[in-house]
Amino acid sequence: MITGTTQLLGVIGSPIAHSLSPVMHNAAIQALGVDFVYLPFAIAPADLPDAIKGFAAIGLQGFSVTIPHKQAIMPLLAEISPVAQAIGAVNTVCWAETGWYGTNTDAEGFLAPLKQMNRTWNQTTAVVLGNGGAARAVVAGCAELGCAQIQVVGRNLEKLQAFDQSWQGSSFANQISVHTWEQLPQLLPQAGLVVNTTPIGMHPHEQSSPLAAAELQRLAADTIVYDLIYTPRPTLLLQQAQQQGATVIDGLEMLVQQGAVALQLWLRQPAPVEVMRQALLSHLASKVGVT
Numbered sequence: 001m002i003t004g005t006t007q008l009l010g011v012i013g014s015p016i017a018h019s020l021s022p023v024m025h026n027a028a029i030q031a032l033g034v035d036f037v038y039l040p041f042a043i044a045p046a047d048l049p050d051a052i053k054g055f056a057a058i059g060l061q062g063f064s065v066t067i068p069h070k071q072a073i074m075p076l077l078a079e080i081s082p083v084a085q086a087i088g089a090v091n092t093v094c095w096a097e098t099g100w101y102g103t104n105t106d107a108e109g110f111l112a113p114l115k116q117m118n119r120t121w122n123q124t125t126a127v128v129l130g131n132g133g134a135a136r137a138v139v140a141g142c143a144e145l146g147c148a149q150i151q152v153v154g155r156n157l158e159k160l161q162a163f164d165q166s167w168q169g170s171s172f173a174n175q176i177s178v179h180t181w182e183q184l185p186q187l188l189p190q191a192g193l194v195v196n197t198t199p200i201g202m203h204p205h206e207q208s209s210p211l212a213a214a215e216l217q218r219l220a221a222d223t224i225v226y227d228l229i230y231t232p233r234p235t236l237l238l239q240q241a242q243q244q245g246a247t248v249i250d251g252l253e254m255l256v257q258q259g260a261v262a263l264q265l266w267l268r269q270p271a272p273v274e275v276m277r278q279a280l281l282s283h284l285a286s287k288v289g290v291t
């Protein structure tokens with residue numbers, strides 16, 4: 001129940017109506033019985049500085065950040081965590097003594113299902129499809145896992161080079177290399193982990209896949225294929241990879257786990273991960289044509 005003492009959390013983006021974060025976080029808040037509510041805020045890019053000042057004025061405790069604000073918000077914050085600096089984007093903001101503190105929980109969310117696997121990673125080559133925002137968290141995650149090589153595949157040479165350049169100075173810059181899609185046939189047979197960070201295959205384009213069936217046949221039997229997309233579940237990529245005998249992971253767990261890390265920061269208590277997972281699953285199941 002919302003009362004005079006209820007504290008505010010939320011998510012900012014533009015648009016924001018599609019966000020699943022309110023479903024997941026309000027289910028968790030209810031399960032924990034804490035006096036909080038998590039709201040969606042549609043903030044246009046030009047209004048971002050005013051919105052942040054307004055949030056401080058009304059005493060918001062923290063908020064999630066989604067497209068298009070993940071980078072634009074960085075100069076507006078008092079402090080940014082090393083992981084968010086390395087990724088170059090903030091997805092979680094919390095009110096601290098010094099003002100707004102920004103961090104990024106996407107890499108931790110991405111890693112959660114991989115860390116549960118009984119694998120050694122220091123011999124693993126990761127192939128990352130796409131070089132956008134999510135790819136940055138995936139690269140940071142693969143570096144944390146200790147992957148021997150991280151090969152990033154993109155379609156725009158200029159953007160790829162800028163992506164490569166942006167990691168110079170980090171301790172794992174030497175592990176990263178960038179490649180065009182034409183080079184995939186040479187990269188896939190050595191890959192132990194393939195991660196799709198492009199939107200190819202996402203609803204309503206369920207019939208698309210970033211890898212052709214012939215390319216998938218090049219994968220070694222014990223390859224993990226990880227698609228960050230969570231609608232549909234599974235994507236065509238994961239269906240085909242599974243048929244090839246690969247281990248597959250979809251994006252739902254990353255969504256749940258990045259949210260759980262954020263909630264834990266705001267509430268300073270463990271997040272009810274299973275409640276959050278189930279809230280998302282039942283919400284997605286209720287959406288005709290989305291699951």
Ligand code: NAP
Pocket residue numbers: 106109130131132133134135154155156159197198199200202228229230251252254255256258
């Ligand atoms: P983004 O910043 O727009 O990056 C998308 C990347 O995909 C870019 O490198 C883009 O290439 C590439 N791309 C797009 N369409 C392509 C195509 N037809 N062929 C080849 N490359 C293509 O988006 P993002 O924020 O990284 O998100 C990417 C995906 O990850 C989305 O599906 C999103 O839902 C998912 N995601 C999931 C989670 C989760 O928690 N599970 C978290 C974050 C993101 P160009 O740069 O050349 O345009």
